[in-house]
Amino acid sequence: MSKPSNTSLYMERQKRKRELTYYLVSFFMMLLLTGLSFAAVAMKGIEKHFTAFFIVTLAVIQVAFQLYYFMHLKDKNHGMPALFIYSGAFVAFITVLAFVSIVWIS
Template sequence: MVDKKSRGHINSDLEFKKKKHAREMKYQVLSFGLMIGLTIVAFLTVATDGVGSWFTIPFIILLAAIQVIFQLYYFMHMNQKGHEAPALFLYSGVFVAFITVLAFVTIIWW
């Protein structure tokens, strides 16, 4: 039999979890909307003939990097505790990829 004190604790814990899930859902919906907006901006940038490729390509790469950050932190839950090891491997991979691209660009254009 559950007494009133433990029932109150269970109810408060349930309310806390509901609020936490509602907040996470709000961030996911907001992030999804921002990613749709960034995608529309990227398409409009390409569709506009007034902007040269010297601006369009780096701008689209920047928008893609922003979308990757949103994907990792809000949809893949990398902002929560307990994801330190996957985050370390992910950031190490990004660092190695950056060094590799930098080396190729240096070799080709130097």
């Protein structure tokens, strides 16, 4: 194996700097979304169903940050991982939907 050239090392370093920014921005976004969720629940007098819808939406956005930035799903060569995780998420969603709308548990 040959040693990488100076230019490619430089480009690699620049890329890493950009990645670090992405990570930090994602982290603070996730922290913000978490804070918003807790604040929405801590505040009284908001309609219950609205709060539920709001915080579940925030959770989905936060998970997208986690998957795409922290777990690199945004990077190339992540077609199969995306297929696997979305298949899993689809089955999980259908299961949750069925059990939330179930009518014969009283």
